Amino acid sequence: MNVVRTTPPRPFDIAAVFPELGPLARTAIRLHPRPGPVTWHDSSVGGPLLWPVDEPWPYCDLPHESTSDIALADLRLQQRVRASEAAFPDGDPHPPHYTAEERAVRDRLDSEETWLDGSWLDGPVAMVPLAQLYLRDVPVPCPPGRAGVDLLQVLWCPFDHPPEHYMPRSVVVWRSAAAVTEVLVSPPEPPVVVEEYVPEPCVVSPEQVREYPNPADLSKELRDRIEDWSIRQAAAVAVEGGYEPYPESDYGSHLSGAPGWKVGGWPMWGYADPTPRPCSVCGTETEPLLTITSSEWDAGNGSWIPYEDQAAASCAPRDRRDMQHPTRVQIADCVTQQIYICPAAVEHPHIELMQ
Numbered sequence: 001m002n003v004v005r006t007t008p009p010r011p012f013d014i015a016a017v018f019p020e021l022g023p024l025a026r027t028a029i030r031l032h033p034r035p036g037p038v039t040w041h042d043s044s045v046g047g048p049l050l051w052p053v054d055e056p057w058p059y060c061d062l063p064h065e066s067t068s069d070i071a072l073a074d075l076r077l078q079q080r081v082r083a084s085e086a087a088f089p090d091g092d093p094h095p096p097h098y099t100a101e102e103r104a105v106r107d108r109l110d111s112e113e114t115w116l117d118g119s120w121l122d123g124p125v126a127m128v129p130l131a132q133l134y135l136r137d138v139p140v141p142c143p144p145g146r147a148g149v150d151l152l153q154v155l156w157c158p159f160d161h162p163p164e165h166y167m168p169r170s171v172v173v174w175r176s177a178a179a180v181t182e183v184l185v186s187p188p189e190p191p192v193v194v195e196e197y198v199p200e201p202c203v204v205s206p207e208q209v210r211e212y213p214n215p216a217d218l219s220k221e222l223r224d225r226i227e228d229w230s231i232r233q234a235a236a237v238a239v240e241g242g243y244e245p246y247p248e249s250d251y252g253s254h255l256s257g258a259p260g261w262k263v264g265g266w267p268m269w270g271y272a273d274p275t276p277r278p279c280s281v282c283g284t285e286t287e288p289l290l291t292i293t294s295s296e297w298d299a300g301n302g303s304w305i306p307y308e309d310q311a312a313a314s315c316a317p318r319d320r321r322d323m324q325h326p327t328r329v330q331i332a333d334c335v336t337q338q339i340y341i342c343p344a345a346v347e348h349p350h351i352e353l354m355q
């Protein structure tokens with residue numbers, strides 16, 4: 001976690017033009033995940049968890065459905081191969097030397113024999129690590145109710161859960177790292193997974209940014225004014241590359257919520273419309289905890305590409321792919337999954353939505 005990534009300033013300060021946005025500013029922490037070596041002691045996406053040996057590992061007992069399974073052992077091997085390949089730039093005349101086992105798995109995965117039947121899905125499924133964030137690195141506030149918390153762990157079940165949820169189902173754990181005296185070295189793993197639901201092990205480079213609400217979370221009156229191009233022109237501001245008929249897209253794409261994996265901030269509507277999110281226990285409005293996205297940025301919001309990645313993002317195809325999709329997680333057709341927690345009490349259940 002020694003690489004710094006820096007989001008460029010927004011094209012202009014939207015709250016200077018619409019002061020009523022000022023009190024709505026929230027802090028989000030962009031994680032900037034990138035494939036790399038991680039241990040129990042690191043904040044990570046998809047890395048190993050600091051898990052006590054005497055604490056039960058989470059399992060999912062809901063019905064499952066999958067049509068694109070892969071053996072997890074094969075996927076883990078592929079991930080190790082990709083990690084070694086990452087050390088070689090495109091066009092390097094000396095690519096990594098594969099072992100016989102690695103070649104065999106790659107050949108098998110390229111064949112038709114990779115399709116597995118789903119009969120094993122009848123039993124409970126061991127969850128897989130999604131993110132581990134030490135609060136020293138990612139200062140997300142833990143809801144009240146538990147002392148000494150300095151570590152957030154999120155796991156999920158790497159399958160769809162029809163008929164209610166065509167997305168993975170998550171578990172949120174807050175703990176004290178010092179209380180873990182003996183670590184579970186080999187946690188249970190499902191034999192088969194949906195490939196797009198198992199993140200590539202990634203280091204993170206947390207960066208705090210300021211967000212304003214998604215356009216769908218604004219009042220119609222304010223949204224109409226933000227979409228009124230003449231107001232922006234009067235303020236002599238404009239977004240580079242923006243164009244007059246659709247000014248609202250500039251706010252949504254460049255001025256409000258950061259794309260990519262992040263903690264905190266505002267809801268990311270788009271695939272779904274805004275929906276009330278009361279805590280099922282106390283009724284308090286839940287707040288975004290973790291945002292899981294299919295890409296860090298896309299063709300429409302490139303202003304969020306960190307300075308440190310801009311040169312590579314503009315030229316090298318492999319580098320661009322790795323930066324845009326570093327975790328290789330994909331939710332449905334490139335949508336977002338957000339996990340919400342109740343700010344009133346740590347033990348109240350979380351909510352998750354596809355957005």
Ligand SMILES: [Zn+2]
Nearest residue numbers: 060062125157
């Ligand atoms: Zn499940």
Ligand SMILES: [Zn+2]
Nearest residue numbers: 279282342348
């Ligand atoms: Zn609550």
